[in-house]
Amino acid sequence: MTIEDLTTRTAAEFPSIRSDLESLVRIPSVSAPAFDAQHLEDSAAAVAQLFRDAGLPEVEVVRVTGPDGRPGAPAVLAHRPAPAGAPTVLLYAHHDVQPPGDAAAWTSAPFEPTERDGRLYGRGAADDKAGIMAHVGALRVLGDELGVGVTVFSEGEEEIGSPTFRTFLETYLDRLAADVIVVADSSNWKVGVPGLTTSLRGLVDCTVELTVLDHAVHSGMFGGPVLDALTLMSRLVATLHDDDGNVAVPGLVATDHAAVDYPEADFRADAGVLDGVRLAGTGPLAARLWTKPAISLIGLDATSVDHSSNTVIPAARAKLSMRIAPGQDPAAAERALHDHLVTNAPFGARVTVTPGETGQAFQAPEDSAAMQAARWAFTTAWGTEPVDLGVGGSIPFIADLAEVYPEAAILVTGVEDPDSRAHSENESVHLGELEKVVLAEALLLARLADRL
Incomplete structure (x- = not known):
């Protein structure tokens, strides 16, 4: 086995990898409760068959009951034993997707995969059905020369917070045990430059209710001495940040450490920041995204403009995400x-x-043997060294993996890039980058098997 062999095999396999990704995207496997759960069943069955066809002899669709007594979504659990003396690698990805959002905001139908300018558009094309296909593709490329044990865990409820994840780990503790865990649910630095996610921010959210009256009153007769609840909620939310936009809640951890420079122009383009809008916070931009806290007002219960009346609103509710x-x-x-x-x-x-x-939150060791193997694989696949990056969002289950399997090396990789628009309309994956991800994972598994 040589690097050239794996590169050639990856190129030969990629048309079928793309075709199978398109088939997965066509299944609207939204895990949110308001959507048809049968699509999750169909998605799990399709993913299970892909891993059977990729040479894994033990494949099943399983589920567990969560702490609240509700059954979890279908997950795919697959296994191929390790040869004597070889490590076992757990490959994680999730087959559920976000709701499509505003259909009118999509350039093409969300569940009909469509290629434009080298990118494949569709809900789940990047997050995270491309992650599934990265695993499937690497197994196909290596075939009988795999050289390591492999366990696959493809979750069906990541997009709703993985409510039964910890229970799943505890139920299948021995079957999921591995020396190395590869989580394909993150991002690369940009098209042409790979990334290894070494840190993730954690999450705290809450609902705030503010009450000032026991009932609504006429704004002309009583307005003035009593401020309405929405005005007071606005004043309360405004205390969460200082004048520079830094989080102003005492007692939170924050550092200015950032391993890379994130140019402001790139961030503005990646996030779609409007001209003239000043960025919030102080310190390196990457630190503001990865190593400092952030608070967003993500929901507000308020009377709509069309249904408003001349009353002093007595109460308001807000949802905060930190x-x-x-x-x-x-x-x-x-x-x-x-x-x-x-x-x-x-x-x-x-x-x-x-x-x-x-x-x-999560912080990975940057010099483990598995991390060194991943750096080599990514550098070989892309022809450029990967960037150690943080992610401002949270993947809470990674902390569960680290706690339950403290001896396992966790590698957080991904197929997304700043243009992927995961969770948004017009989600997409760059097909050229996906091919490199497949090659990189095949190289990584071969390296872990000590065959390259």
Whole structure:
């Protein structure tokens, strides 16, 4: 086996890899409760068959019941034993997808894969059905020369917060045990430059209710001495940031450490920031994204303009999402946010905070043997060294993997790039980059098997 052999095989396999990705995208496997759950069953069955055809002899669709008594979504669990003395690698990806969003905002139908300018568009084309195909493709490329044991875990509920993930790990503890875990659910630095995700921010969210009256009153007769709940909620939310846009909640971990420079022009283009909008926060831009906290107001219950009346609104609710830096304890961050909101209640308004979801941050060791093998594989596949990057978003289950399997090396890789628009309309994967991802994973597995 040589690098040239694997490169040639990857190119030969890629048309079928693309075709199978298109078939997966056509299955609208949205895991949100409001959508037809049968599509998740269809997706799981299709993924299971792909891994059977890729040479894994033990493949099944399984599910567990979560702590709340609700059954989890179907997951695919597959296995191929390791040769004597060889390591076992756990390959993770998820087959569920986000809702399509506004159909009118899509240039092509969300569940009809469409190629434009070298990119394949469709919901799940990048997040994360391309991750599934990266695993399938690498197994096809290596075939009988795989050389390592492989366990596959393709989850069906990642997009709704993986509610049964921890239970799944505990139920299948021995079957999921591995020396190296490859999570294909992140991003590369940009098209042409690979990335290895070495840090992830954690998550704390909550719902805030602010009440100032026991019922609505006429704004002309009572307005003035009493400020409405929406105005007071706005004042409360405004206390979460200082004048520069830094998070102003005391007691949160924040550092200016950033391994790479993220040019502001690139960030503006990647995020679609409008001309004239000033970026928030201070310090290196990459640190503001990866190693400092961020708070967003993601939901607000308010009377719509069309249904408004001349009344002083008595109560308001808001949903806050806070990303926490690596090294931050989620419980401590939750307490800090709660205390800040209650302490800063404007004009003595009654503020109630209901805790929501929390998730641990993640920091990977950068010099493990598995990380060195991954750097070599990515450099070989792309012809340029990978960037060690952080991700501002959260993948809470990675912390669960690290806790349950403390001896395993966790590698967070991905197929996305800044133009992929995961979770948004016109999601896409760059087909040339996907081929490199398949090659890189095949090289990595071969390296871990000590065959390259």
